[in-house]
Amino acid sequence: MDKAQNPAPKAALSDYLAAERTLLAWIRTGLAMMGFGFVVARFGLFLQQIRTVESGRLSQSFGFSLWFGTALIAVGVLVNILAGWHHFRLVRHLDRGETTYAHPTAQAVGVAFLLALVGIAMAAYLISIRSSTRALPESHKEVSMATNGIASKQSNHTVDQTVANLQSILAAKGVTRFALVDHSGEAEKAGMNLRPTKLLIFGSPKAGTPLMQAAPTAAIDLPLKLLVWEDADGAVWISWNTPEYLGERHQIPAELLKTIAVAATLAELASV
Numbered sequence: 001m002d003k004a005q006n007p008a009p010k011a012a013l014s015d016y017l018a019a020e021r022t023l024l025a026w027i028r029t030g031l032a033m034m035g036f037g038f039v040v041a042r043f044g045l046f047l048q049q050i051r052t053v054e055s056g057r058l059s060q061s062f063g064f065s066l067w068f069g070t071a072l073i074a075v076g077v078l079v080n081i082l083a084g085w086h087h088f089r090l091v092r093h094l095d096r097g098e099t100t101y102a103h104p105t106a107q108a109v110g111v112a113f114l115l116a117l118v119g120i121a122m123a124a125y126l127i128s129i130r131s132s133t134r135a136l137p138e139s140h141k142e143v144s145m146a147t148n149g150i151a152s153k154q155s156n157h158t159v160d161q162t163v164a165n166l167q168s169i170l171a172a173k174g175v176t177r178f179a180l181v182d183h184s185g186e187a188e189k190a191g192m193n194l195r196p197t198k199l200l201i202f203g204s205p206k207a208g209t210p211l212m213q214a215a216p217t218a219a220i221d222l223p224l225k226l227l228v229w230e231d232a233d234g235a236v237w238i239s240w241n242t243p244e245y246l247g248e249r250h251q252i253p254a255e256l257l258k259t260i261a262v263a264a265t266l267a268e269l270a271s272v
């Protein structure tokens with residue numbers, strides 16, 4: 001009888017609104033963690049591209065950032081699930097008029113510690129990446145000179161060995177070697193001195209003909225050429241005309257430029 005005459009007091013509207021604000025705050029936390037996780041996961045690809053640009057060669061993938069990012073996304077999803085569950089339980093308590101609710105703080109504390117650990121791990125990771133980038137051998141650096149449309153790649157071999165590597169690669173790929181011009185050798189015959197300098201002329205009629213059909217003046221720069229030369233410090237370089245330069249010079253359609261982008265790949269293979 002007493003219970004029927006004195007029903008449990010209903011929770012105030014402010015209690016429901018406070019519970020809803022808490023839920024929204026946790027949802028924002030979960031979404032922020034998922035967004036940050038996506039950024040961290042993609043950060044590895046960004047580092048790989050930067051490393052490739054600096055070294056002039058395809059570098060290893062930075063897989064740790066993918067695992068960090070995936071873990072953060074998973075934790076963000078878990079935070080939202082737990083937040084929804086706690087909110088559901090709290091509303092049920094409020095509906096029954098209960099004024100006390102043991103709300104565990106482990107979720108908030110766990111998230112705080114997890115983010116701190118991830119921050120420390122990412123800081124250590126970035127320091128290790130920076131150190132490995134500083135330790136990158138100078139011989140692997142590529143210098144691109146966009147002002148005159150020439151790209152250069154340093155080789156780890158002598159001029160003769162680099163040319164031999166190029167010719168072996170061309171033969172393996174079935175690409176025709178049209179000529180090898182030994183500029184330094186001809187200079188020596190004329191009684192003059194010139195550091196080792198050789199020009200390799202190569203190409204494929206199947207690849208070059210469509211270019212000349214689309215832009216007849218492209219024939220002045222075809223077949224493709226790779227210049228292997230030694231600088232004053234004794235370093236050996238491979239130089240070539242960039243596809244962008246040739247495309248702009250002869251108004252070559254963009255879809256055909258990939259057929260003349262092989263020079264960079266050959267230089268990469270022959271230089272290591």
